Amino acid sequence: MNLTLKIWRQKDAKAKGGIQTYQIADVDPDMSFLEMLDVLNEGLVEKGEEPVVFDHDCREGICGTCSLQINGEPHGPDRGVTTCQLHMRKFKDGDTIVIEPFRAKAFPVIKDLIVDRSAFERIQQAGGYVSVNTSGNTQDANSIPIEKEKADAAFFAATCIQCGACVAACKNASAMLFTSAKVSQYALLPQGKVEATKRVLDMVEQMDKEGFGNCTNTGACEIECPKGISLENIARMNREYLKASVV
Amino acid sequence: MAKSALLKSSLAKKYWMAFTGLFLCVFLVGHLAGNLQLLVSGEGARDQFNEYALFMTTNPVVRILSIVTFVSILFHAIDGVILTINNRKARPQGYVSFRPSTNSTWSSRNMGILGTVILAFIVIHLVNFWGEMKFGGLDNTMYTTANGDEVKDLYSLTIMTFQDPEWGLVWAFGYLIAMIAIAFHLYHGFGSGFQSLGLNHPQYNSIVRKIGVAFAIIVPLLFAIIPFYIYFVLETI
Numbered sequence A: 001m002n003l004t005l006k007i008w009r010q011k012d013a014k015a016k017g018g019i020q021t022y023q024i025a026d027v028d029p030d031m032s033f034l035e036m037l038d039v040l041n042e043g044l045v046e047k048g049e050e051p052v053v054f055d056h057d058c059r060e061g062i063c064g065t066c067s068l069q070i071n072g073e074p075h076g077p078d079r080g081v082t083t084c085q086l087h088m089r090k091f092k093d094g095d096t097i098v099i100e101p102f103r104a105k106a107f108p109v110i111k112d113l114i115v116d117r118s119a120f121e122r123i124q125q126a127g128g129y130v131s132v133n134t135s136g137n138t139q140d141a142n143s144i145p146i147e148k149e150k151a152d153a154a155f156f157a158a159t160c161i162q163c164g165a166c167v168a169a170c171k172n173a174s175a176m177l178f179t180s181a182k183v184s185q186y187a188l189l190p191q192g193k194v195e196a197t198k199r200v201l202d203m204v205e206q207m208d209k210e211g212f213g214n215c216t217n218t219g220a221c222e223i224e225c226p227k228g229i230s231l232e233n234i235a236r237m238n239r240e241y242l243k244a245s246v247v
Numbered sequence B: 001m002a003k004s005a006l007l008k009s010s011l012a013k014k015y016w017m018a019f020t021g022l023f024l025c026v027f028l029v030g031h032l033a034g035n036l037q038l039l040v041s042g043e044g045a046r047d048q049f050n051e052y053a054l055f056m057t058t059n060p061v062v063r064i065l066s067i068v069t070f071v072s073i074l075f076h077a078i079d080g081v082i083l084t085i086n087n088r089k090a091r092p093q094g095y096v097s098f099r100p101s102t103n104s105t106w107s108s109r110n111m112g113i114l115g116t117v118i119l120a121f122i123v124i125h126l127v128n129f130w131g132e133m134k135f136g137g138l139d140n141t142m143y144t145t146a147n148g149d150e151v152k153d154l155y156s157l158t159i160m161t162f163q164d165p166e167w168g169l170v171w172a173f174g175y176l177i178a179m180i181a182i183a184f185h186l187y188h189g190f191g192s193g194f195q196s197l198g199l200n201h202p203q204y205n206s207i208v209r210k211i212g213v214a215f216a217i218i219v220p221l222l223f224a225i226i227p228f229y230i231y232f233v234l235e236t237i
């Protein structure tokens, strides 16, 4: 298939940047979206032009490194997949595809389609851990009984791959889905209860400091999340935070 | 830390938004119950409504509730404006192509605009009725009810406003527009308020959602019927 690509090009963090249009021919419908960009880049390199810079690592939908706002949606029109798992068969011959970086004040563009998502890292560092004594006498985790429902919900929250699609999709560039998934995965488990109060206060404080927006409960994040992280987590974070603030 | 967390943090703003918003939902039901008495016709109607208005302006519990309502509207509006501005700032550079309609409702994305329409309505509404009642020229039209209470005749003011041959329908349509704004505001807001307060449970979510949609349709609809009923159906006074 033949496609028109409108891609955001930006030399560096300070440059203004803008959309550039490229034609690409003979795209195989079985290619992934990133493979299609690889083909485009090979062509650009052959012509002596700068290739389009984009983030990727595992290319199997588990690392959360790939990003891209494709035709106005993070990770493109398909549901429940990352950009690396999006296939070109989702598009039609002759389509125009607009490709932009994730946009948020807290995710500044580094170059072309790559943004700096280290704000997520700092939120995680603010409290997304449990303190465990690892000096050789670590307890077997399975010796602590956990309700099946809670274990499942914690595991589901922990499937968040920190890609940032929630922020990209949100009209407010809010990071509540991400932060709440990280709060939830610990808050639900006995090991995480010990530090629960401080965790939620610190993580929300960091989230606010990074300049993310607030949550209007539009639900866009949940729908665009490649892992289907649920809004239930945001409600849980709201409860945890309320509890932590009053006591 | 904990104290400032309940005032300044992003989540605190949402708690206040949800708390005041849901309180205003309760207020709407109370207000509607009062307004529906305007559908009664005959001379008894004037007495009933004016006695009710007298009760609403003198009863101490109602007075406290009305102060809480005013404060809630103020808080809700100011907080709403702050949130909307902060949220815009969180994405200084927008997308060339953004398709939010694929993942969210129009109402949920336009709460600020809907709120502004509602606020404009509340101001006009207060000037027309509450202001007249409290400070205005209604003193000239004192009315004595069957019980012998001498009251400001809010009933006649309301009926004459909406039966005015030139402006009655204009007021009624303005009122309708405001009620449509409230309907859309609550179509998202009702359920959203529960979520903001952390009240989300898989077993009850769909019920809350359904009650919210029903509330968003029924309450503004009943409000909106009244001025048209007064204009088209009720005998002129």
Ligand code: HEM
Binding pocket: A214, A215, A216, A217, B014, B017, B018, B019, B020, B021, B022, B024, B025, B028, B073, B076, B077, B078, B080, B081, B083, B084, B111, B112, B114, B115, B116, B118, B119, B122, B182, B185, B186, B188, B189, B190, B192, B193, B194, B196, B197
């Ligand atoms: C009858 C009057 C009103 C009622 C019953 C009402 C109710 C609500 C409710 C229940 C919510 C959801 C709260 C949440 O998501 O946690 C809400 C949100 C909102 N309201 Fe109102 N509201 C009213 C008037 C207003 C006014 C006058 C404004 C003026 C600006 C306003 C602005 C907003 C905004 C901006 C939001 C969304 C905030 C956000 O989540 O980002 N509302 N309202």
Ligand code: FES
Binding pocket: A055, A056, A057, A058, A059, A060, A061, A062, A063, A064, A065, A066, A082, A083, A084, A085
């Ligand atoms: S590259 Fe790892 S998830 Fe897409």
